[in-house]
Amino acid sequence: MRPASPPTGAGAIRRTVEEHLAVVLSAVTPVPSATVPLGDAIGRTLAAPVLARVDVPLFDNSAMDGYAARHEDVAAADAAHPVTVRIVADIPAGSSVDPSLGAGEAARIMTGAPVPTAATVVIPVEDTHGGFAHSQTSAIVLAAPRSEGAHIRRRGEDVRAGAEVAPAGIVVGALQATAFAASGVDRVDVRRRPRVAVISTGSELAPPGGVFARGQIPESNSILLAASCREAGADLVSVTTVTDEDAAFDAAFTHAVDDLGADLVVTSGGVSAGAYEVVRSVLSDRIDFVSVAMQPGEPQAFGRVGDALVFGLPGNPVSVAMSFEAFVRPALLALQGRSDLQRPTMRLPAATGWRTRQGRRQFLPARIDRADPTGWTVRPATAGGSGSHLAAGLAQAEAYAVVPEDVATVSAGDLVDVVLLS
């Protein structure tokens, strides 16, 4: 432990949020990819487009349980003038038969079964007299199909073999994986999960469930960072808490980078102006310590050490949460080759007014009032507003508001940019 050098005040590098994010993203090289079975691809990012291997649907098939017939034979049917067709085949799903149909002939067919080449319509069983029990040899059609092709699902109408089902850069979820399977694809090329090490620093930190001596507080930042990194697609290679001793932090950091091969190390605390800023003390020669025009989250450290991206976030819990959103999450997504690095933003009226720190972009944990589905409003998650120490208030947050640097006060009714967290 030694007194730290230059604080975030005079002489420090100053950046806007955009400038700092640009520096971060310019340091990112995506992690390697591998081809894996669909089940292992969930939550990972496509490294290459997925192309359909087969037509979807694979063949013309029936959308209904009923009868495959020739349109001209049944086009005049109605309840007053029923048309009787002769059943010459039975086609359950999975059948490969392709019966020919002469004039007045039809095949009984089930949903998903291949439509005979000779058929041009499917008549749902509801539009016939008596149902399947009475249809072993003939069926009485009571209603004409609406048009030729009725109730036939055409080969390739969803996607053609060779066409793109999904582009590179999107995350594979349940819907994507099922679409790939439906397209005859069972393995996809995805980025591996970035390896992340989380290091909380602070001699005041104690396990959250214990008894706290005077001066001690529950350690919570590592919980936030580990969960947030996992949600962003990372694997945690280590999650540790160290004291404000240089040697303790140095050992944890070196282990993460050299032994565990972390792609990204994120630390909390020890970056600002105090006398025991352990992250600054150990890493100031290797990464940049900067002042970013945001609140909370003003003191930030970032750089590359070996192959690892290193983020030194300020220790206050709300600062950690908002710095993660502003810089670490986009970097984690960029490491995975994700094409969209930002969460969607919506613009909502403020339900109440609050103050902001002019000259700094405010990142405010927020709640959304959804009582009126056509008129959502946003309010601070905590009564205390944007205090970076208001850790318990994070439990109420489902979003965060982003207020521009030139705004001093948000008034009720003002439109505010809101980023949903889930």
Ligand SMILES: Nc1nc2c(c(=O)[nH]1)N[C@H]1C(S)=C(S)[C@@H](COP(=O)(O)OP(=O)(O)OC[C@H]3O[C@@H](n4cnc5c(N)ncnc54)[C@H](O)[C@@H]3O)O[C@H]1N2
């Ligand atoms: N003279 C100045 N003092 C401070 C400045 C400044 O510019 N000049 N900046 C303030 C701002 S803004 C922030 S943010 C903090 C950041 O300081 P550090 O990154 O050095 O963080 P610490 O001092 O280590 O901790 C700050 C705060 O957060 C609590 N903390 C730390 N780690 C955890 C954890 N893992 N779990 C829960 N809580 C944690 C810690 O106890 C402190 O209360 O500096 C201001 N000061």
Ligand code: MOO
């Ligand atoms: O910038 Mo600090 O992060 O206000 O709390």
